[in-house]
Amino acid sequence: MDSIRAAQRLTSALLPAAGLVALWGYSEGGMASGAAADLQTSYAPELQVKGAYVGASPANLQLLAPCPDGKPAAGVLLYMVNGMNAAYPKAGFLDMLNAAGRQRPRCLMNAGPDASPARPLANFDADQRRSPVQHIWPSNRLPQQ
Numbered sequence: 001m002d003s004i005r006a007a008q009r010l011t012s013a014l015l016p017a018a019g020l021v022a023l024w025g026y027s028e029g030g031m032a033s034g035a036a037a038d039l040q041t042s043y044a045p046e047l048q049v050k051g052a053y054v055g056a057s058p059a060n061l062q063l064l065a066p067c068p069d070g071k072p073a074a075g076v077l078l079y080m081v082n083g084m085n086a087a088y089p090k091a092g093f094l095d096m097l098n099a100a101g102r103q104r105p106r107c108l109m110n111a112g113p114d115a116s117p118a119r120p121l122a123n124f125d126a127d128q129r130r131s132p133v134q135h136i137w138p139s140n141r142l143p144q145q
Helices: 002-009 028-043 076-087 099-108 134-140
Strands: 020-026 048-055
Touching (some): 028 048
Parallel strands (some): 020 048
16 A cells, blocks of 8 residues: 555656556465455555455465465475564464474575475474464454455
């Protein structure tokens, strides 16, 4: 929403200051588009959002987490843990990992998804659905509409 405000104020963008707005996003961008649409009336009521495309959004990370286990994109789970840990450093995301798992997020930041393990849930000591970070999941999913 802030980037839309900035773009509308940027004279070189040739956008109307109070023009109509459409949001578009796919995958994680879809989640951002959906969250922006959900928050628009409270966070940026002056923006005239007329529609939002939310494509292939990981709308509920807690439900999504077990799905790629054992598949080529399994390393996404460890990227997710690393990202959630960066966003909530005191929540204990890394405490859910066993010794092998604690090494993986740092390694994956320098490697592509092909370098990821096929069974990343084996890197967890705890079931993330019953973990100390349980309270964080609801604030990181899109509302049901």
